[in-house]
Amino acid sequence: MTIPAVLANAGEKFGAREALVDGSVRITYAELHEQVQDCARFFVSEGIRPGDRVAICSPNTWHWVVAALGAFYAGATLVPISTRFTAPEIRDILDRTHAAALVVTGEFLGVDRLARLGERPGVVLRIPVEGLSEPEAGVTEWADHKGRTADVDNLTKPDDVSDIMFTSGTTGRSKGAMSSHRQALGVAEAWADCGGLTEQDRYLVINPFFHTFGYKAGILAAILRGATLVPQLKFDVDETLRLIETERITVLPGAPTIHQMLLDAPARAAHDLSSLRLAVTGAATVPVALVERMQDELSFDTVLTAYGLTEAVVATMCRPDDDAKTVAHTTGRATAGFEVRLGEGNEILLRGPNVMLGYLDDPEATAEAIDSGGWLHTGDVGALDERGNLRITDRIKDMYICGGFNVYPAEVEQALARLGGVAESAVIGIPDARLGEVGKAYVVLRGELSEEDIVAYCKANLANYKVPRHVEICATLPRNPSGKVLKRVLREESP
Template sequence: MTEGTIPAALERAAERFAAREALVDGEVRLTYAELARRVRQAARFFEGHERVGICSPNTWHWVVAGLGALYAGATLIPVNTRFTARETIDVLERAKVSALAITGTFLGTDRLAELGSSRPGTVLRIPVEGAEVPFDGVSEWDALTGLDSDFVSPAKPDDVSDILFTSGTTGRSKGAMSSHRQALSVAEAWGECGGLTEEDRYLVINPFFHSFGYKAGILAAILRGATILPQRTFEVRETLHLVEAERITVLPGAPTIYQVLLDAPERGNHDLSSLRLAVTGAATVPVALVERMRTELGFDTVLTAYGLTEAVVATMSRPEDDANLVAHFSGRATAGFEVKLGEYGEVLLRGPNVMLGYLDDPDATAEAIDTEGWLHTGDVGVLNERGYLRIVDRIKDMYVCKGFNVYPAEIEQALGWLDGVAESAVIGVPDAVYGEAGKAYIRLRPGAEVSTADVLAHCKANLANYKLPRYIEFVAELPRNLSGKVLKRVLREENG
């Protein structure tokens, strides 16, 4: 078996950590040796297929099927479980998927049935919500147990290991291609920065179809021998229970996950003392949130990181960084990346782990990666004298008020300092006087009482006049994609 591939990394883990728990999901508890055997059986099922899709929530089946596809030498195509049937079919057809592992009923919808005649010729059904009605031409999960596990992977380091489709928050999703060598490199960098070891028990809430759950989750754990504990969807009571019952040590996620945990009335009834590492990241990570994660959730280490589908992990904090640095910056370059700022302060990335390109879209690839190899991220950033990166905002989110450029993330950071504010999202809206003005959507913490006047007075004390939001709207929830990103596009559409 060729070194530098994901299958080789799994076999190495099976040798080094054979008897240690690799994967725990409810009553299913697989050692690394058992995980490798089951992955080889899945590889036998997918043998001969060039591209394999997987559409399932975070379960042990996803790990086995996904690694099985890679072990078979196929390119893995993770599919967002919240996609509509039309969106799923679009991805499957564009990626020319010939085999698909897919859940039946999940969250009340039979995703397999919705595909109808558009499903690929080879389908493996993943059981998530109990017994399913038999489907003609569809293999059930139990069929894998009888397959031969004596399989040698044909994968090579520079083969395309996966095609991850972007979240589509700004339009039609694009498929970012990476190789085995790149996938392992970014996963190893993440594991090294976080100090991940075989003693860690890693609760993976970030969806496996996203690079945060797949590469910084599954692959990082395999490289370090950590135990993977998938959670199907984020439900705060279940998360609290799992942390206590399974002695979770590593719990990465979007900032909103930690905010919900902090606000949960049941939190005080659970022993969370096992937690040691949190890794988060977004345009806005309030300083107050980082402080509360340390003092109230008990994390020894809170790190921030910056990445995107096209680069996965570009910068990351280090455990020795002080709290102030972690709160204000997203770390420094990792995984072989160079970082610099281009026009308008746009963050540019270059290095061996920039994606290979977008699937069947040379124009979009050329637009994203210039002739010198720099990936244009669309994010606005600041670099300090030590090379630490702070993300200011998305270029597309910037608006112009009274002739001044305004970056919503700066306003959101300030709002995070106001007691009672759980989170906010700011957009620019048309204004007859200012051209564009800020509108702040604010979600309050449970039981908090904050008025519009309170918000405006706080902003006036902390922001220049042209940055003050002119409109305030309190909301119960903010629109998000499954990765936890706020969909500002939806908010803009509401305002015409």
């Protein structure tokens, strides 16, 4: 079980089927296999050796898929980097991983990341996203990387490190979680099984490829099943609606905010969305009301929720035959070989063959995260029902104490999601001279509501100590690329 072996199998089994559709570019599985080998020969001819790290900082395009798979074929370890990162943040990851090569976007969203980077690895391959860049010494343009000669067979083993995925850094400096080929494919296989993914599916990938949701539950899951990947460069609700209709999209995973925007899009009624069959959401607290709307108002046959994190990717997931209540109220049962139990304070603990190998060059953080019994301490609080379905309560670090009572912001956010006119919300605890801490709710509206309306609703639906004492109406909430609200940012900005 290596990623190159799975791709080679897909090239034979699904050869004539479309593997990638990106605008006018349409690539079959047989062609994908050939292009990946070409890219691998480039890396090897440039001196990349098994175990070297190849970083990719580029948005969702077909080039990302070819470059990542090419790195694997060359025996390298993949280091995905967020396109939202600043030059110092990119530099930090390149330095920490000792990256030997960088695959980087040309200008994207008006920013030339390579120009701002300064010092760079010895091998640089540039992807034209918004047109061609000026030629530069030491930089190979995408159009010029083909035609190299090198042996790229049998360079990877199942237990080799496949990737170093950096955590979102919502509570501090990010850490590099390492996984093997066997583990990366194990979680992708489990995701594909739970979602019933087949070669008939056409999978719109809005989730960034630099995140596990886009890479492992996206690229790898599709290759395992022969599904067609349709990458979207950046999320734009009107473009998403157009792609669903024109490409007959069947599978559309995404963070809750994506589905919320699709539901609320004025142009939704003008598009044929009847091809949709599967939605999978997660990456943040999922309001029950949102799941109900997805089931009632969009044309999905199946809506599933799932739970995972960088260190474990997919730990629990609903199944297509689960009833609506299970899907709306839980994240499903253990998958991918995981055991799930609750530890002190009902912290969710995970153990199994697909828990990360450890954090890059950080044995202390690894020992803190994975105890002597092999249990990964997630920092999430949850509950298990009699069937083993997991319900996420909140993050341990998000809990605050108001007047001696524990308050879990997710419970308040679930209540606010049922208030007409509220699009989304985030609740944090802030200092209070009398009660120690009180709640502050940041609320994004889609209707006419006042701060007083919101507080009155909470008083009617929540215990007094759970009612936010402060409400701030805002246009957006700060999020990381996976869709999680950056409550750290809200705390820093709150007076």
